[in-house]
Amino acid sequence: MITTTIIGTGNIARHLYRVFSQSDEITVSQVAGRNSAALKYFGETATLLENGTALVKSDIYFLAISDDHIFEVSELVNDSKGVVVHTSGSVPMQVLSNHTNYGVFYPLQTFSKQRSINFKEVPICIEANTEKNRSLLSQLAMSVSDQHYYIDSEQRKSIHLAAVFANNFTNHLYHIAHSICAEQQVPFSILSPLILETAAKVSEAAPYEMQTGPAKRGDLKTQERHLSLLEGQLEKDIYTLLSNAITKTHQNNQP
Amino acid sequence: MITTTIIGTGNIARHLYRVFSQSDEITVSQVAGRNSAALKYFGETATLLENGTALVKSDIYFLAISDDHIFEVSELVNDSKGVVVHTSGSVPMQVLSNHTNYGVFYPLQTFSKQRSINFKEVPICIEANTEKNRSLLSQLAMSVSDQHYYIDSEQRKSIHLAAVFANNFTNHLYHIAHSICAEQQVPFSILSPLILETAAKVSEAAPYEMQTGPAKRGDLKTQERHLSLLEGQLEKDIYTLLSNAITKTHQNNQP
Numbered sequence: 417m418i419t420t421t422i423i424g425t426g427n428i429a430r431h432l433y434r435v436f437s438q439s440d441e442i443t444v445s446q447v448a449g450r451n452s453a454a455l456k457y458f459g460e461t462a463t464l465l466e467n468g469t470a471l472v473k474s475d476i477y478f479l480a481i482s483d484d485h486i487f488e489v490s491e492l493v494n495d496s497k498g499v500v501v502h503t504s505g506s507v508p509m510q511v512l513s514n515h516t517n518y519g520v521f522y523p524l525q526t527f528s529k530q531r532s533i534n535f536k537e538v539p540i541c542i543e544a545n546t547e548k549n550r551s552l553l554s555q556l557a558m559s560v561s562d563q564h565y566y567i568d569s570e571q572r573k574s575i576h577l578a579a580v581f582a583n584n585f586t587n588h589l590y591h592i593a594h595s596i597c598a599e600q601q602v603p604f605s606i607l608s609p610l611i612l613e614t615a616a617k618v619s620e621a622a623p624y625e626m627q628t629g630p631a632k633r634g635d636l637k638t639q640e641r642h643l644s645l646l647e648g649q650l651e652k653d654i655y656t657l658l659s660n661a662i663t664k665t666h667q668n669n670q671p
Numbered sequence: 672m673i674t675t676t677i678i679g680t681g682n683i684a685r686h687l688y689r690v691f692s693q694s695d696e697i698t699v700s701q702v703a704g705r706n707s708a709a710l711k712y713f714g715e716t717a718t719l720l721e722n723g724t725a726l727v728k729s730d731i732y733f734l735a736i737s738d739d740h741i742f743e744v745s746e747l748v749n750d751s752k753g754v755v756v757h758t759s760g761s762v763p764m765q766v767l768s769n770h771t772n773y774g775v776f777y778p779l780q781t782f783s784k785q786r787s788i789n790f791k792e793v794p795i796c797i798e799a800n801t802e803k804n805r806s807l808l809s810q811l812a813m814s815v816s817d818q819h820y821y822i823d824s825e826q827r828k829s830i831h832l833a834a835v836f837a838n839n840f841t842n843h844l845y846h847i848a849h850s851i852c853a854e855q856q857v858p859f860s861i862l863s864p865l866i867l868e869t870a871a872k873v874s875e876a877a878p879y880e881m882q883t884g885p886a887k888r889g890d891l892k893t894q895e896r897h898l899s900l901l902e903g904q905l906e907k908d909i910y911t912l913l914s915n916a917i918t919k920t921h922q923n924n925q926p
Contacts, residue, residue, distance in 0.1 A: 483890075483893070506893055506896065524861060524862070524864070524865055525864055525865055525868060526865060526868055526869060526872070526883060528872070528881065528883075530875070530876065531868075531872060531875065533868070537864050538864060539861045539864060541861075565857075565861060567857070570855065571855045571856075571857050573896070573900060574851050574852070574854065574855040574857065574900060575851075575852065575855070575857055575861065575862075576897075577851055577897045577900050577901070578847075578848035578849075578851040578852050578857075578862060579848070579862065579865055580884055580885065580897060580910075581844045581845075581847045581848040581851070581910075582844060582845055582848040582862050582865055582866050582869065583865055583866070583869045583883070583884070584882070584883060584884030584885075584886065584887070584913075584917065585844050585909075585910075585913045585917075586841045586844050586845075586866075586869055586870075587869055587872075587873070587878050587881055587882055587883075588878070588882065588913055588916060588917050588920070589836045589837060589840050589841050589844070590836075590837055590841075590873050590878035591877075591878040591879050591882065591920065592833075592836045593833035593834070593836040593837040593878075594833075594873075594877060594878050594879070596829050596830075596832055596833040596836070597829070597830065597833050599829065600825065600826045600829040600830070601826075602820075602822070602826050602829065602830055602833075604873075604877070605874065606779060606794045606796075606820060606830065607779070607830075607833060607834065607837050608873075608874045609779070609780055609792050609793060609794060610779055610780055610781060610834055610837055610838055611837050611838075611841075611870045611873065611874075612867075612870050612871065612874075613780060613781055613786075613788070614781060614837065614838045614841055614842055614870070615841075615866045615867050615869070615870035615871075616867065616870075617781070617783070617786060617842075618842070618845050618849075618859075618863075618866065619860065619863045619866075619867075620785070620786065621785065622846075622849060622859070623842050623843070623845035623846040623848075623849050624846050624849070626783065626842055627839070627842055627843065627846065628781060628783075628838070628839060628842075629835055629838070629839030630835065630839075631839065632839070638738070638761055641761065641828070642831075642832045642835060645828060645829060645832050646832070650912075650915075650916050650919065653912060654840075654912060654913065654916060655835075655836075655840075657905075657908060657909060657912055658839075658840045658843055658909065660905075661843060661905050661909060662839065662840075662843050664905065665843070665846065
């Protein structure tokens with residue numbers, strides 16, 4: 417049995433709590449946080465974090481908190497045996513090097529309160545300061561997910577950046593598409609099958625191979641018509657920049 | 672039984688041919704094209720289009736060809752009874768107004784040779800010059816898909832533009848994410864669950880509500896770190912422009 421303490425009460429804390437509680441191999445000893453309203457979600461394990469609050473001894477301490485507070489909050493853990501890990505994509509592991517045992521447990525997924533996630537399908541990126549700690553984090557990862565990877569801090573920074581493109585920026589493009597549909601009283605749901613197919617395609621072949629559209633074809637006439645339909649300058653700029661990027665990327669590959 | 676002629680041999684022609692052939696209510700009388708190699712896919716219905724080739728009389732003629740050739744090729748159809756339709760997102764219906772009966776049958780999906788599509792889930796955008804023709808196109812749409820919409824040429828132009836954002840541009844962001852992973856020897860497949868979840872989310876709530884990430888939070892420190900990781904100027908420009916767009920869109924909604 418692996419015992420865990422979760423520090424934090426946000427989306428990642430909630431998902432870890434839920435999935436750890438469901439596992440026969442993991443116990444959540446304590447969830448500690450400063451937001452008493454948010455703590456209610458965590459039932460009996462919830463502990464309000466105040467000055468001098470003692471944390472329950474655990475095998476692993478999860479810092480499921482915002483990047484800027486990881487160092488400071490990690491100092492609350494006073495346990496030379498337990499492994500102190502953060503769950504951030506962009507913070508180096510070494511921020512925890514004041515501890516004897518430390519590492520990273522980064523679930524690569526977008527978590528929201530509204531949607532439940534099948535955690536078995538979430539890739540877990542693991543890093544640790546010793547072989548033994550890495551092995552413990554692996555064991556934990558395997559009990560909740562079907563895939564985990566050993567990823568060092570440099571790689572993780574890049575994965576986080578790639579995720580900003582694949583998730584944050586993509587979502588903003590969906591938002592622009594949504595606005596365009598709304599202006600013409602077209603339901604956004606008409607685009608759902610296209611959006612899902614676009615996402616599914618790249619599991620099978622490199623996105624480079626899957627590129628289509630006026631910019632790929634070098635079809636300037638359609639691009640001009642599209643630009644004239646867009647009203648906002650920001651949307652025009654995005655259209656132009658991304659079209660130019662696609663044309664440049666595929667310029668030696670025109671039909 | 673609805674009889675059809677397909678003119679063209681590309682991806683859309685192939686998908687229409689396949690799905691029409693599988694329907695008990697539709698007959699493909701002929702597939703006509705200029706590319707004899709591509710015509711082989713269409714078996715006995717294939718007809719090489721040369722000067723003076725006569726088209727078989729049909730209820731509906733599909734011009735599944737590139738936008739620029741729709742007007743010219745439509746002149747080959749010499750039938751005042753059959754409905755002449757194109758399958759393009761961006762070309763107005765009126766390009767076919769030399770005919771007595773005409774319309775548009777635009778399947779809103781990204782078609783590639785490699786992947787089979789469940790046509791039942793493809794939204795069909797229909798437009799026609801008369802009620803009767805619209806009703807015939809509806810009947811055809813219903814026999815191959817679970818959803819069709821009456822969409823006029825103005826709306827269709829906007830849908831096509833929205834699709835460029837949701838498909839073409841999104842795919843290019845996937846390509847950038849792919850390159851970032853490749854540089855760090857990380858398999859791109861690590862991002863697949865994130866990409867699929869990002870796409871699935873917006874079927875349930877507006878993309879605006881689903882936005883996350885450093886630009887949404889106004890987290891400039893992370894944005895600077897990300898910019899320093901990017902090597903290409905074009906990628907830096909895309910990062911900056913999309914981050915600014917997200918920040919601006921959500922500026923009254925910071926946490």
